[in-house]
Amino acid sequence: MYHYNDFDEAFVRERVAQFRGQVERRIDGSLTEDEFKPLRLMNGLYLQLHAYMLRVAIPYGTLNSRQMRQLAMIADRWDKGYGHFTTRQNIQYNWPELKDVPDMLEALADVEMHAIQTSGNTIRNVTADHFAGAAADEIADPRPIAELIRQWSTDHPEFQFLPRKFKIAVTGSPNDRAVTKAHDIGLRMVRNDAGEPGFEVVVGGGLGRTPMIGQVIREFVPQSDLLPYLEAIVNVYNLLGRRDNKYKARIKITVAENGMDTIREKVEAQFERLKSDFGGFDQELLARIEHSFVAPDFRTAGLEKFNSARASNPAFRAWTDTNLSEHRHDEHAIVTVSIKAHGATPGDATSEQMRVLADLAERLGYDEIRISHEQNVILPHVHKSDLPEVYATLRDHGLATANVGLISDIIACPGMDYCALATARSIPIAQEIATRFDELKLEHEIGQLKIKISGCINACGHHHVGHIGILGLDRAGVENYQITLGGDGTETAAIGERAGPGFSAEEIVPAIERLIDAYLAHREGPEEAFLQTYRRLGMAPFKAALYPEKEQSRAA
Amino acid sequence: MSRRPYTPKVVAANDLLKGDAVWLTANDSWTRNMCEAELIEDEAIAEDRLIFAIGQGNIVVGAYLVDARPGENGPEPTHFREAFRTRGPSNYPHGKQVES
Ligand code: SF4
Numbered sequence: 001m002y003h004y005n006d007f008d009e010a011f012v013r014e015r016v017a018q019f020r021g022q023v024e025r026r027i028d029g030s031l032t033e034d035e036f037k038p039l040r041l042m043n044g045l046y047l048q049l050h051a052y053m054l055r056v057a058i059p060y061g062t063l064n065s066r067q068m069r070q071l072a073m074i075a076d077r078w079d080k081g082y083g084h085f086t087t088r089q090n091i092q093y094n095w096p097e098l099k100d101v102p103d104m105l106e107a108l109a110d111v112e113m114h115a116i117q118t119s120g121n122t123i124r125n126v127t128a129d130h131f132a133g134a135a136a137d138e139i140a141d142p143r144p145i146a147e148l149i150r151q152w153s154t155d156h157p158e159f160q161f162l163p164r165k166f167k168i169a170v171t172g173s174p175n176d177r178a179v180t181k182a183h184d185i186g187l188r189m190v191r192n193d194a195g196e197p198g199f200e201v202v203v204g205g206g207l208g209r210t211p212m213i214g215q216v217i218r219e220f221v222p223q224s225d226l227l228p229y230l231e232a233i234v235n236v237y238n239l240l241g242r243r244d245n246k247y248k249a250r251i252k253i254t255v256a257e258n259g260m261d262t263i264r265e266k267v268e269a270q271f272e273r274l275k276s277d278f279g280g281f282d283q284e285l286l287a288r289i290e291h292s293f294v295a296p297d298f299r300t301a302g303l304e305k306f307n308s309a310r311a312s313n314p315a316f317r318a319w320t321d322t323n324l325s326e327h328r329h330d331e332h333a334i335v336t337v338s339i340k341a342h343g344a345t346p347g348d349a350t351s352e353q354m355r356v357l358a359d360l361a362e363r364l365g366y367d368e369i370r371i372s373h374e375q376n377v378i379l380p381h382v383h384k385s386d387l388p389e390v391y392a393t394l395r396d397h398g399l400a401t402a403n404v405g406l407i408s409d410i411i412a413c414p415g416m417d418y419c420a421l422a423t424a425r426s427i428p429i430a431q432e433i434a435t436r437f438d439e440l441k442l443e444h445e446i447g448q449l450k451i452k453i454s455g456c457i458n459a460c461g462h463h464h465v466g467h468i469g470i471l472g473l474d475r476a477g478v479e480n481y482q483i484t485l486g487g488d489g490t491e492t493a494a495i496g497e498r499a500g501p502g503f504s505a506e507e508i509v510p511a512i513e514r515l516i517d518a519y520l521a522h523r524e525g526p527e528e529a530f531l532q533t534y535r536r537l538g539m540a541p542f543k544a545a546l547y548p549e550k551e552q553s554r555a556a
Numbered sequence: 557m558s559r560r561p562y563t564p565k566v567v568a569a570n571d572l573l574k575g576d577a578v579w580l581t582a583n584d585s586w587t588r589n590m591c592e593a594e595l596i597e598d599e600a601i602a603e604d605r606l607i608f609a610i611g612q613g614n615i616v617v618g619a620y621l622v623d624a625r626p627g628e629n630g631p632e633p634t635h636f637r638e639a640f641r642t643r644g645p646s647n648y649p650h651g652k653q654v655e656s
Contacts, residue, residue: 048575098572477636
């Protein structure tokens with residue numbers, strides 16, 4: 001785990017002190033809202049439909065137990081006893097009062113956390129594979145690089161007023177769990193023919209109004225060149241990116257309008273100029289950072305307990321079938337703790353649940369916790385013999401839902417229950433879908449399926465890369481839900497295709513049910529997942545299921 | 557040719573300190589209950605009241621005009637977004653639905 005050095009510590013404390021003064025001046029009337037708003041946004045404080053909202057960064061999704069307990073404390077003391085984990089590995093508090101926010105930031109600083117650059121046209125929280133440092137398929141832990149990028153991008157004087165926000169994601173595995181191709185910059189760790197570590201650099205991905213899959217700008221950037229190369233990209237974007245139209249300001253549009261070849265040429269030229277400026281300091285820093293991420297000493301204890309619990313307890317077995325992933329150490333497992341109990345709000349954890357997870361991580365998980373962009377909590381290193389105990393504890397606190405990767409493991413943004421930009425609600429739709437398929441007891445039969453829901457075109461709920469995507473819109477003063485099919489957020493990334501006219505809030509769950517019936521009827525067998533069936537058959541059978549009236553009228 | 561009738565309005569904003577939804581009353585105060593807000597039926601008056609509200613920047617943030625209709629107990633929202641603002645989120649009993 002990376003620990004703040006004196007510089008980080010002083011910087012974060014100073015920002016808290018500054019913000020405390022700014023809040024005081026806002027409350028006593030010496031600052032207007034026009035003056036205050038950019039200051040509060042720089043510190044992650046938004047104003048939403050019903051209250052302020054504080055967005056706190058969880059860099060590359062990594063927490064230790066002490067930090068998790070502090071997040072719980074903050075939820076209890078200054079909020080309503082829960083927090084919302086987002087698709088960008090942030091946690092959001094939905095109910096802070098203005099006067100309390102400096103204290104909340106102080107409490108975060110106490111555990112080396114902050115809310116800086118969780119808003120504004122800056123480089124946002126750097127996200128990473130939530131299995132980083134644990135996954136069996138990993139080339140190397142991507143978090144040291146993510147931390148290096150965090151340090152480089154935080155308060156970078158040149159990048160405080162970019163044309164638009166800028167998101168970077170990193171993965172150390174060929175299997176992309178960090179949706180890197182839907183980021184402004186996506187980094188995929190690779191090795192060249194000589195076996196040296198480096199990155200495939202992807203630029204210009206993004207969802208929102210104009211969804212695009214990122215394109216490779218350079219197939220291999222040696223690790224030692226990465227920071228100047230990134231700086232070159234952001235330099236070029238800072239100059240070329242459009243400031244006249246906020247809908248055309250993201251780098252994906254800059255790439256589309258100028259062409260990748262032009263961008264690449266400019267980036268390479270700038271990179272040549274910058275390279276020598278870095279003079280190796282970044283590599284010394286990286287070496288220091290790497291020390292903070294050495295893997296724990298994984299213990300060996302045999303697997304008898306695990307195997308006998310699996311044999312004797314079917315509920316435990318079902319949970320291990322869905323919620324475990326392969327760890328690089330064969331006696332360990334990666335546990336994905338679903339915070340998507342059927343009917344619950346995706347991504348919300350109560351303070352009590354946070355404390356339970358902190359305790360488990362501390363006692364049985366080498367003190368490591370991750371937050372996934374899929375809004376679940378990960379215990380990345382658990383010895384398999386401890387899993388029965390972990391499971392029992394989770395179950396006692398409503399955290400043992402065996403649904404990871406299944407139809408009820410839905411991503412949903414806050415939507416119009418909280419978000420001021422929303423055009424419709426997303427949470428209730430997620431709740432209804434999860435509840436319905438739980439009633440039908442079909443979830444496990446349906447198998448791997450990702451439903452993702454956004455409450456507006458900004459696509460925080462990643463609906464474009466959902467196997468089934470749902471976008472909530474306002475159609476003539478009524479909530480309306482548009483379905484896209486065939487999206488994919490992994491290394492085979494694809495933007496979903498719109499199925500047709502939207503559905504009302506009452507119609508959307510039955511529509512999803514028809515879609516699933518069609519899938520079950522058409523699939524070649526249980527081993528063919530929804531996405532594969534869609535890829536094999538295309539839109540037609542699903543469209544027919546979604547719009548049966550049309551089929552009839554055509555037949556007549 | 558007659559002009560289209562003006563859709564009545566209320567002035568809405570967020571409270572500076574708490575951040576929750578508030579509405580402007582006829583006596584220049586802010587209420588947490590939309591029924592107590594001033595229903596404005598004339599466009600010129602609505603613009604005036606909005607300018608007044610924007611000038612209240614030390615009490616509220618982000619004042620804007622909202623379509624409303626006269627109800628039994630006072631103004632009611634016509635759009636679902638503004639209706640949610642009078643109640644709070646649908647996933648928990650939080651906000652105005654439990655506070656008033
Ligand atoms: S997708 Fe839209 S509604 Fe959902 S959180 Fe983002 S901005 Fe808000």
